[in-house]
Amino acid sequence: MADKKKMKLKVNGVWREVETRPDRILLDLLREELGLTGTKKGCEAGECGACTVIMNGRAVLACLVPAAKADGAEIMTIEGLAGKGGLHPLQQAFLEAGAVQCGYCTPGMLLAAKALLDTNPEPSLEDVKRAISGNLCRCTGYTKIVQAVRAAAVIVRAERSGAAGPQDAVKQAKRAAHR
Amino acid sequence: MSKESCDVVGCSVLRVDGPDKLTGKACYAGDIAFTGMLHLKLLRSDRPHAKILGIRIAEAQAHPGVVAVLTCRDIPGTNRIGREIRDQNVLSVDKVRFIGDPIALVAAKTPEAAEAAAALIRVDYEDLPGIFSPEEALAPGAAKIHPNGNLLMEQSLLRGDPDRALQGADVVVANTYRTPMVEHAYLEPEAGVARFDGGNLTVWMPSKYSHFDQRELAEAIGLSQGLVRVVNTTIGGCFGDKTSLSPGYYAALAALKTGRPAKMVYSREESFMATRKRHPFVIRYTTGASRDGRILAAKIEILADTGAYCASGPTVLVKSLIHAAGPYDIPNISMKVTFAYTNNPVGGSMRGLGVPQVAFAHESQVDIVALELGMDPFDIRVKNGFRPGSVTATGQKLGDSVSLVETLAAVRAEVERIGTPPSTAAKRYGWGVAAMFYGIGAGGRSNPGGARLEVDDAGVFTLFVGIGDVGQGSSTALVQIAAEVLRCRVEEIRLVSGDTERCPDSGVTAASRVTYIVGRSVQIAAEKMIGLLREAAASITGVAPGSLRLDGGFFLSSEDPSRRVSVAQAVAAARGEGIPLTAEGVFDPEFIALNPVTGQGAPMATYAFATQAALVAVDTGSGEVEVLSIVACHDVGRAVNPDGVTGQIEGGISMGVGFSLTEEILLEEGRIRNAGFSQYFLPTSLDMPETVALIAEAPEATGPFGAKGVGEPALLPTAPAIVNAIHAAAGVRVKELPATAEKVWRLLQESERP
Numbered sequence: 001m002a003d004k005k006k007m008k009l010k011v012n013g014v015w016r017e018v019e020t021r022p023d024r025i026l027l028d029l030l031r032e033e034l035g036l037t038g039t040k041k042g043c044e045a046g047e048c049g050a051c052t053v054i055m056n057g058r059a060v061l062a063c064l065v066p067a068a069k070a071d072g073a074e075i076m077t078i079e080g081l082a083g084k085g086g087l088h089p090l091q092q093a094f095l096e097a098g099a100v101q102c103g104y105c106t107p108g109m110l111l112a113a114k115a116l117l118d119t120n121p122e123p124s125l126e127d128v129k130r131a132i133s134g135n136l137c138r139c140t141g142y143t144k145i146v147q148a149v150r151a152a153a154v155i156v157r158a159e160r161s162g163a164a165g166p167q168d169a170v171k172q173a174k175r176a177a178h179r
Numbered sequence: 180m181s182k183e184s185c186d187v188v189g190c191s192v193l194r195v196d197g198p199d200k201l202t203g204k205a206c207y208a209g210d211i212a213f214t215g216m217l218h219l220k221l222l223r224s225d226r227p228h229a230k231i232l233g234i235r236i237a238e239a240q241a242h243p244g245v246v247a248v249l250t251c252r253d254i255p256g257t258n259r260i261g262r263e264i265r266d267q268n269v270l271s272v273d274k275v276r277f278i279g280d281p282i283a284l285v286a287a288k289t290p291e292a293a294e295a296a297a298a299l300i301r302v303d304y305e306d307l308p309g310i311f312s313p314e315e316a317l318a319p320g321a322a323k324i325h326p327n328g329n330l331l332m333e334q335s336l337l338r339g340d341p342d343r344a345l346q347g348a349d350v351v352v353a354n355t356y357r358t359p360m361v362e363h364a365y366l367e368p369e370a371g372v373a374r375f376d377g378g379n380l381t382v383w384m385p386s387k388y389s390h391f392d393q394r395e396l397a398e399a400i401g402l403s404q405g406l407v408r409v410v411n412t413t414i415g416g417c418f419g420d421k422t423s424l425s426p427g428y429y430a431a432l433a434a435l436k437t438g439r440p441a442k443m444v445y446s447r448e449e450s451f452m453a454t455r456k457r458h459p460f461v462i463r464y465t466t467g468a469s470r471d472g473r474i475l476a477a478k479i480e481i482l483a484d485t486g487a488y489c490a491s492g493p494t495v496l497v498k499s500l501i502h503a504a505g506p507y508d509i510p511n512i513s514m515k516v517t518f519a520y521t522n523n524p525v526g527g528s529m530r531g532l533g534v535p536q537v538a539f540a541h542e543s544q545v546d547i548v549a550l551e552l553g554m555d556p557f558d559i560r561v562k563n564g565f566r567p568g569s570v571t572a573t574g575q576k577l578g579d580s581v582s583l584v585e586t587l588a589a590v591r592a593e594v595e596r597i598g599t600p601p602s603t604a605a606k607r608y609g610w611g612v613a614a615m616f617y618g619i620g621a622g623g624r625s626n627p628g629g630a631r632l633e634v635d636d637a638g639v640f641t642l643f644v645g646i647g648d649v650g651q652g653s654s655t656a657l658v659q660i661a662a663e664v665l666r667c668r669v670e671e672i673r674l675v676s677g678d679t680e681r682c683p684d685s686g687v688t689a690a691s692r693v694t695y696i697v698g699r700s701v702q703i704a705a706e707k708m709i710g711l712l713r714e715a716a717a718s719i720t721g722v723a724p725g726s727l728r729l730d731g732g733f734f735l736s737s738e739d740p741s742r743r744v745s746v747a748q749a750v751a752a753a754r755g756e757g758i759p760l761t762a763e764g765v766f767d768p769e770f771i772a773l774n775p776v777t778g779q780g781a782p783m784a785t786y787a788f789a790t791q792a793a794l795v796a797v798d799t800g801s802g803e804v805e806v807l808s809i810v811a812c813h814d815v816g817r818a819v820n821p822d823g824v825t826g827q828i829e830g831g832i833s834m835g836v837g838f839s840l841t842e843e844i845l846l847e848e849g850r851i852r853n854a855g856f857s858q859y860f861l862p863t864s865l866d867m868p869e870t871v872a873l874i875a876e877a878p879e880a881t882g883p884f885g886a887k888g889v890g891e892p893a894l895l896p897t898a899p900a901i902v903n904a905i906h907a908a909a910g911v912r913v914k915e916l917p918a919t920a921e922k923v924w925r926l927l928q929e930s931e932r933p
Contacts, residue, residue, distance in 0.1 A: 031210075032212075036203070037203070037206075037207075037209075037210035038202070038203015038204070039203070040207070040366070040367070040415075041209065041368075041444075042366050042367070042368065042447065043447040043855065043856055044446065044447065045447065045855060045856075045857065047447075047855060047856035047857050048366060048447075048856055050366055077203065078201075078202065078203035079202070079203045081202070082202055087198070087201065087202070091201040091202065094197075094201055095193050095194070095197045095198065095201060096193065097822075098191065098194070098822035098823065098825070098826045100194060100196075100197050100200050100201060101416075101650040101651065101652065101826060101830065102365065102366065102367065102413075102414060102415045102416040102417075102649065102650025103196070103199075103200030103201075103205050103413065103415065103650065104207065104365070104366040104367040104415030104416060104650075105366050106200050106201060107203050110201070128864075129864040129865050129867075130864075130865065132864045133863045133864045133865045134863075135864075136366060136856065136861050136863065137366070137833075137864075138363075138364050138365055138366055138416050138418070138830075138833075138834070138861065139416055139650050139651075139826075139830045140826055140829060140830050140833070141829035141830045141831075141832050141833030141834075141862075141867055141870065142829075142833065142863075142864040142867050143829040143867065143870050143872075144822075144825075144826055144829065145864070146864065
């Protein structure tokens, strides 16, 4: 068993110091040492996407990242997605679209979608499906999740351009899906 | 019942559990931690069928960090579990019956120590002959898996004279269909946490039936039921599993024996190896029809592998029998359904309870008959499909809530609107259609669901139900029903669910019964609550109770709207008079149990109906099937939450896509060869077709505001629609699921041979 090592990482905007075994996975570090249990453990083999977090701007599977690799890194977990003003547009769109069922894939799904919108603010249907294709969901059939991500993209773009977002982006996305 | 005008029921209100699930606050069992908590690991059998001669635990006990190593000798209780037959042990006694049977439990300070110590336990086995198919199990002289032999249950059904009707039929079609063993594959692996404080045991676990788990685990581990409290945690998917002998049971045992909090979480591999599965079926099906497309007779024989233990076998058997002839008025039917024990993983309840298997068979048969007769696949279904007053295979006359024909029409219109792309030599396109019916609730037995309402001094209502939301949204639907009756907003009702200490027994979250049965109980409780408060409000205002109506937190007089009394005032008045403000509702739908010989009866009070159509592309070079579109229309009675209903339909479709094309537990002498998501293929976002989810509403008089159910029906027509589409596209008939590329390619090769 490897010796414990001191490391520092910025989680949801706050620098945290932890002492952990460098061979631990980031997922256990987040859940057990930092108490951030919103990141879910579904397979510990990089196959389900439930533990997706954003590390240095990229969506990563926390079960495949050795803790040592996160030393000095900037990480966003589900606990850091909502801002002071309330839910992130993605969370709001998931809620309004009915994209949440059992909720176990939801944190990972949201962060995979956030990483997409951060780099591609105008994703096509195919872009969205591809971005979440490593995140398994057994409940929803992905339909409403994809709708929600597309609706959130509209809102995020509008927010960035300073304009008020269309209030009914989710409804529009639903209508578009049925055409 | 006419369609009532509602403000809350029928609206897609936001899920009550949505914000917590979206922000990471929702608490799943694996998220719970206590100081000094022990971590658990089971040693499971690696033999499919063997006697246990001895278990050597000394080395494991001596491993650093280990606090206890428990075997069957350490269990003070009955050590037996089983909802229908108690044939399974918490820890094996003298024999193991499948690879994964639990033998010894290690409790240690860390998960790593528990795992390392479990590997140090030595079991002395004497191997017994392994039985890996129901055919072998029932062969004369087969080794006995259980003392009474290998037959779990057999049930027959007879209606009319099918042999004679087949002789007179213009077309007779006989085929054998096979369906695979399937994994539930909820994203949350099973977990449980327990504490034993001051003689009381509390167990936190995702449970689809916490009151049952409370009773069963108390008896099994040897505590009086009153000392055990089961608290449901957020359930990360269930699909029929997650009850009985889950990690919560072992956490409870360890906490009881060590006095320390204990936690157990399954790995994904353990979740595959140890938990229950969808029963594999072999279905021999003969159908006879007249030249004009009337289905005259069906003869059906089903042989299913129920695995090492009974689990939900009898429930699945009965449900498959009730539905095996499909949603068609067929005057002459015979069936024989046989479930046999094997040394394979245990068959349990999984979304649809045996009906996805039979739906694949009956919808393939109807399609083949239509082809033989040159009939349109929609037309043959409309011609034979159930209508109000039709009689089912069990001889049950249906009521008014039957919209099968409407769902066929709606799907047909949508299919015609979408159209079919032109086929090429390399890619062939085709639509397939399938219909279904599904009885809501347990088949042929009582299944009450309790609900209780309370109101506080501020006039805020709290709804108590024993039922847990497995993700399908039942909590939201139940709160909506309460809010509709109490004429308030959803946000104004608190919900307490799945806690055996605080909630009434609502029965199990299964069989698509929660909205219909527990929802009706909620409606009854809410109406009683209004009655109690109205009396109090009447005594304040001095008007007759009958002239008061509740709206927006006030009782208003219809004669004089200015005379109004708030709920809080009514509460104060009632309390002043010593009236207890608790209202209970219990609905148990009527039924007539099936006759054990003829299979005749009225097993369920109401049925859901649906049609789905699939557009597929078949790659003639590789055999690969791509599902491009699914159109679904489901008669749910009344959609309490339309987005919730379409969410169920879309999710059911994805499970149906997996069932039809990719999902299959591969077994080798009882050992699962693909225990993980890299080898067991769930549909991803890229595999999902465009879906159109439509709702038909034929209100059910006994349901809350006309509602029935949708959770399981959502999945049932998908696989047969896809298989029928494969035939429409490429001319090959898949009779064994899943329709993998290799299987379809072989069929294409065979069809091209002269």
